[in-house]
Amino acid sequence: xxxxxxxxxxxxxxxxxxxxxxxxxxxxxxxxxxxxxxxxxxxxxxxxxxxxxxxxxxxxxxxxxxxxxxxxxxxxxxxxxxxxxxxxxxxxxxxxxxxxxxxxxxxxxxxxxxxxxxxxxxxxxxxxxxxxxxxxxxxxxxxxxxxxxxxxxxxxxxxxxxxxxxxxxxxxxxxxxxxxxxxxxxxxxxxxxxxxxxxxxxxxxxxxxxxxxxxxxxxxxxxxxxxxxxxxxxxxxxxxxxxxxxxxxxxxxxxxxxxxxxxxxxxxxxxxxxxxxxxxxxxxxxxxxxxxxxxxxxxxxxxxxxxxxxxxxxxxxxxxxxxxxxxxxxxxxxxxxxxxxxxxxxxxxxxxxxxxxxxxxxxxxxxxxxxxxxxxxxxxxxxxxxxxxxxxxxxxxxxxxxxxxxxxxxxxxxxxxxxxxxxxxxxxxxxxxxxxxxxxxxxxxxxxxxx
Amino acid sequence: xxxxxxxxxxxxxxxxxxxxxxxxxxxxxxxxxxxxxxxxxxxxxxxxxxxxxxxxxxxxxxxxxxxxxxxxxxxxxxxxxx
Ligand SMILES: Cc1ncc(COP(=O)(O)O)c(C=O)c1O
Numbered sequence: 001x002x003x004x005x006x007x008x009x010x011x012x013x014x015x016x017x018x019x020x021x022x023x024x025x026x027x028x029x030x031x032x033x034x035x036x037x038x039x040x041x042x043x044x045x046x047x048x049x050x051x052x053x054x055x056x057x058x059x060x061x062x063x064x065x066x067x068x069x070x071x072x073x074x075x076x077x078x079x080x081x082x083x084x085x086x087x088x089x090x091x092x093x094x095x096x097x098x099x100x101x102x103x104x105x106x107x108x109x110x111x112x113x114x115x116x117x118x119x120x121x122x123x124x125x126x127x128x129x130x131x132x133x134x135x136x137x138x139x140x141x142x143x144x145x146x147x148x149x150x151x152x153x154x155x156x157x158x159x160x161x162x163x164x165x166x167x168x169x170x171x172x173x174x175x176x177x178x179x180x181x182x183x184x185x186x187x188x189x190x191x192x193x194x195x196x197x198x199x200x201x202x203x204x205x206x207x208x209x210x211x212x213x214x215x216x217x218x219x220x221x222x223x224x225x226x227x228x229x230x231x232x233x234x235x236x237x238x239x240x241x242x243x244x245x246x247x248x249x250x251x252x253x254x255x256x257x258x259x260x261x262x263x264x265x266x267x268x269x270x271x272x273x274x275x276x277x278x279x280x281x282x283x284x285x286x287x288x289x290x291x292x293x294x295x296x297x298x299x300x301x302x303x304x305x306x307x308x309x310x311x312x313x314x315x316x317x318x319x320x321x322x323x324x325x326x327x328x329x330x331x332x333x334x335x336x337x338x339x340x341x342x343x344x345x346x347x348x349x350x351x352x353x354x355x356x357x358x359x360x361x362x363x364x365x366x367x368x369x370x371x372x373x374x375x376x377x378x379x380x381x382x383x384x385x386x387x388x389x390x391x392x393x394x395x396x397x398x399x400x401x402x403x404x405x406x407x408x409x410x411x412x413x414x415x416x417x418x419x420x421x422x423x424x425x426x427x428x429x430x431x432x433x434x435x436x437x438x439x440x441x442x443x444x445x446x447x448x449x450x451x
Numbered sequence: 452x453x454x455x456x457x458x459x460x461x462x463x464x465x466x467x468x469x470x471x472x473x474x475x476x477x478x479x480x481x482x483x484x485x486x487x488x489x490x491x492x493x494x495x496x497x498x499x500x501x502x503x504x505x506x507x508x509x510x511x512x513x514x515x516x517x518x519x520x521x522x523x524x525x526x527x528x529x530x531x532x533x
């Protein structure tokens with residue numbers, strides 16, 4: 001006689017009448033395949049844990065974002081925000097879809113050049129650009145977004161006596177009704193600082209003021225904040241035209257559109273509350289179309305969306321290391337991935353699915369990572385099937401910021417794999433090893449022995 | 452080790468404790484273990500029976516039983532006056 005399948009014994013008290021305190025649906029529907037590839041096969045081949053990126057989803061997101069804006073406004077240009085995910089293969093998918101490169105450091109700048117992006121198609125943002133960095137950007141005819149007066153004066157100094165022209169924009173910060181206001185980057189609109197910077201730039205003929213930029217925040221749940229931002233940039237552009245006869249070529253609205261992840265502490269699931277890309281597009285384009293630009297001088301809209309284009313195009317797959325019972329009776333599940341590689345678990349309640357079939361029984365649990373550190377908690381409360389050591393799970397929508405903000409701490413970082421349009425898999429980044437870790441370390445002669 | 456003898460068990464894994472009014476749900480393996488406890492079986496006997504019937508091994512079951520008994524005690528379905 002064949003034996004019955006085993007599931008660890010489980011008992012749960014039924015609370016009749018009281019609502020499930022987690023509000024909405026449970027997350028236990030198994031996800032066994034990613035873009036048609038079995039999770040078990042991926043783990044067998046590439047190890048556990050492992051990041052998996054979907055080329056198909058990235059292209060779909062990029063094309064959908066372009067569609068949302070292009071159907072409303074004639075001149076649209078996306079720029080891929082490198083810091084969101086600067087794996088070169090990921091950047092190149094966005095570049096193939098027509099994106100410029102948006103970088104915030106000389107490291108990212110050089111990476112974009114190395115990826116084959118023309119210098120004139122790089123937007124150089126950020127507060128830290130040395131004179132050498134600025135000189136390189138000028139030589140390459142890149143778009144330099146000035147962050148503060150020190151940078152502006154550096155540029156003026158570098159350009160003095162030069163026959164070249166530097167293409168510049170200023171980053172503007174402003175009150176868009178969102179708290180906290182991001183006023184540490186760029187020049188303030190309300191107190192006249194932005195206008196002062198504009199006058200200074202226009203007084204130097206070696207500087208060509210081509211655009212106005214803002215980035216009002218990240219994971220913005222309000223589309224009206226974008227309407228306000230667009231309105232204020234249009235106002236500056238209109239004043240420049242009236243007072244100096246100079247037409248601004250583009251308005252760069254930055255990034256900040258929300259992805260469909262669920263923010264920690266949010267009662268509703270992300271997908272139910274975040275505006276769609278069409279909502280954002282409508283707020284921005286209708287404001288600019290109503291701003292009375294002359295038909296021939298309609299500025300290009302540049303967008304630097306990061307997380308909304310990549311979050312849902314990557315998963316982290318991993319395995320259960322152990323399960324245990326905490327002193328207060330709650331179950332704890334320890335995974336082989338933690339906040340070391342899933343940095344954004346600090347802000348998001350990531351959706352986690354089992355990667356194999358289970359019975360309908362589920363239990364509430366805490367999910368911890370493998371670090372021997374108290375901060376290493378991935379989900380404080382989640383309802384999942386009766387997981388056992390060795391079971392595999394899928395963490396969803398991890399594409400933004402994790403693969404750049406991750407840290408090599410206690411554990412080494414795992415592989416990153418791409419599933420291409422045909423369902424073929426490719427390694428985009430190897431896992432770290434003791435050898436790769438030791439490559440940068442140096443040992444003084446007198447410390448070579450442990451005796 | 453003594454299971455609360457008054458509890459009512461349904462085939463679908465629904466358990467009712469008339470003395471407290473609490474109800475519980477359990478899975479197949481849990482249900483089988485509670486039945487065996489009601490028959491006054493010892494932990495070793497339970498392990499032998501479950502391992503014959505279900506596809507698991509004694510050490511896995513031993514670990515899982517420890518946790519299951521802990522939960523039964525916390526729900527006051529199991530007491531230690533043996
Ligand atoms: C200047 C700039 N542009 C674009 C982005 C991308 O933002 P998000 O990922 O929120 O779209 C950022 C991120 O902080 C940024 O600083």
